Amino acid sequence: MVMNTKNVLKCVFAFAILPTGICTVRTPAVNPSILAQSKPIGDCQACKVFVESFKQGLERTARGKYEGGDAAWEEEKLKKSYKRSEMRLIDIQDGICKDETKHSVQCHHMAEKSEEFIEEWWAQDPDESTDLFSYICVERLKVCCPTHHYGKDCTPCPGNHENLCSGNGKCRGDGTRKGNGTCLCDAGYTGENCDHCDIDYYQMYKDSAKIVCSQCHFSCTGGCRHGTQRDCVACKAGFIFDLDEGCLDVNECEEPNKCSKDEFCMNSLGSYACTACDKSCKGCHGDGPDMCRKCAKGYSKKGEFCIQDREDEDQSEKLTHTRYMTYIGLLIATGILLPKSTSLGSLVGAMVLSYILGAEYYCMINGHTGLVDLKDFDLMQLFHY
Numbered sequence: 001m002v003m004n005t006k007n008v009l010k011c012v013f014a015f016a017i018l019p020t021g022i023c024t025v026r027t028p029a030v031n032p033s034i035l036a037q038s039k040p041i042g043d044c045q046a047c048k049v050f051v052e053s054f055k056q057g058l059e060r061t062a063r064g065k066y067e068g069g070d071a072a073w074e075e076e077k078l079k080k081s082y083k084r085s086e087m088r089l090i091d092i093q094d095g096i097c098k099d100e101t102k103h104s105v106q107c108h109h110m111a112e113k114s115e116e117f118i119e120e121w122w123a124q125d126p127d128e129s130t131d132l133f134s135y136i137c138v139e140r141l142k143v144c145c146p147t148h149h150y151g152k153d154c155t156p157c158p159g160n161h162e163n164l165c166s167g168n169g170k171c172r173g174d175g176t177r178k179g180n181g182t183c184l185c186d187a188g189y190t191g192e193n194c195d196h197c198d199i200d201y202y203q204m205y206k207d208s209a210k211i212v213c214s215q216c217h218f219s220c221t222g223g224c225r226h227g228t229q230r231d232c233v234a235c236k237a238g239f240i241f242d243l244d245e246g247c248l249d250v251n252e253c254e255e256p257n258k259c260s261k262d263e264f265c266m267n268s269l270g271s272y273a274c275t276a277c278d279k280s281c282k283g284c285h286g287d288g289p290d291m292c293r294k295c296a297k298g299y300s301k302k303g304e305f306c307i308q309d310r311e312d313e314d315q316s317e318k319l320t321h322t323r324y325m326t327y328i329g330l331l332i333a334t335g336i337l338l339p340k341s342t343s344l345g346s347l348v349g350a351m352v353l354s355y356i357l358g359a360e361y362y363c364m365i366n367g368h369t370g371l372v373d374l375k376d377f378d379l380m381q382l383f384h385y
């Protein structure tokens with residue numbers, strides 16, 4: 001009974017603990033809402049987000065609130081009065097920034113700052129009201145500028161507005177109250193007007209208005225003429241220059257003793273990596289228990305694999321011994337009892353016999369000895385013959 005209670009407790013423990021363990025593993029470790037907010041945005045961007053949200057509110061409420069009125073004429077009349085009503089503004093403001101998941105904090109902040117200006121705008125004649133973005137973000141809150149204007153006073157970006165920064169960059173602060181109007185070039189371009197190729201890029205095309213630069217081959221360093229490994233000015237570390245082939249990868253793993261003796265070497269373009277051998281190996285030429293040079297202590301070679309020596313083999317043998325000793329003990333006890341009382345003796349004898357038969361049968365169907373044999377059997381050997 002003590003054993004049973006213990007086992008029951010074990011089961012309860014297992015069922016109570018295991019699921020929580022599994023669930024903990026499955027729960028994501030990163031807060032998704034913080035991940036979504038990872039990139040902070042400037043005031044002008046926040047104002048744009050707010051204006052977009054307000055426009056969505058206008059759309060949402062465009063069909064009026066009194067759909068399904070008693071009569072068509074009544075509905076029409078109510079719709080008209082709702083269009084520029086305080087009530088519609090409140091309906092819009094109730095839903096403001098609600099669909100905004102990434103920048104909801106900044107959006108609400110802008111909504112608060114622009115509240116009085118929104119009311120001003122709302123009071124204008126609807127047919128004459130200026131563009132909401134210009135009115136709120138550029139004119140009133142002064143956080144944005146019109147396109148191709150920058151800085152505190154919305155100075156026009158220098159140069160030809162049709163082809164700012166040669167089309168390969170943007171004017172710093174474009175559309176915002178920030179920046180100094182100089183060019184911020186795209187990757188691969190440099191120069192005041194983004195009309196030169198950056199280091200490790202080469203000129204693919206150029207005319208009076210346009211320049212196109214392209215990246216050198218990844219084995220190059222210090223620039224190139226064209227895009228292949230033959231056009232490099234010099235080769236990156238991990239590559240050697242070949243007169244016919246250009247920059248070629250060096251296979252570092254061909255050099256002896258690149259990694260320590262419990263690691264194997266893996267070549268990669270321009271580099272190599274040392275990775276620890278499988279724990280069943282003592283030295284290896286690749287990953288996994290089938291790539292060992294020798295087996296580690298406690299493991300032995302079975303076919304291609306290094307397999308852990310079974311410790312419970314002894315234990316299972318011990319258990320079998322104990323079982324047989326129990327049978328002998330019981331039989332001896334029956335033997336002692338039998339001459340004293342035939343009826344009691346034969347009863348006990350029958351019980352002992354059925355116990356032994358039951359126990360052996362139980363062992364057989366649970367595959368106690370059989371399972372051990374199966375596990376020991378090397379399946380891989382089957383495929384070798």
Ligand SMILES: *[C@@H]1O[C@H](CO)[C@@H](O)[C@H](O)[C@H]1NC(C)=O
Nearest residue numbers: 172173179180181182183184
């Ligand atoms: C403009 O701003 C950039 C980056 O903020 C800076 O690197 C650059 O020197 C500035 N240029 C001038 C002319 O002020």
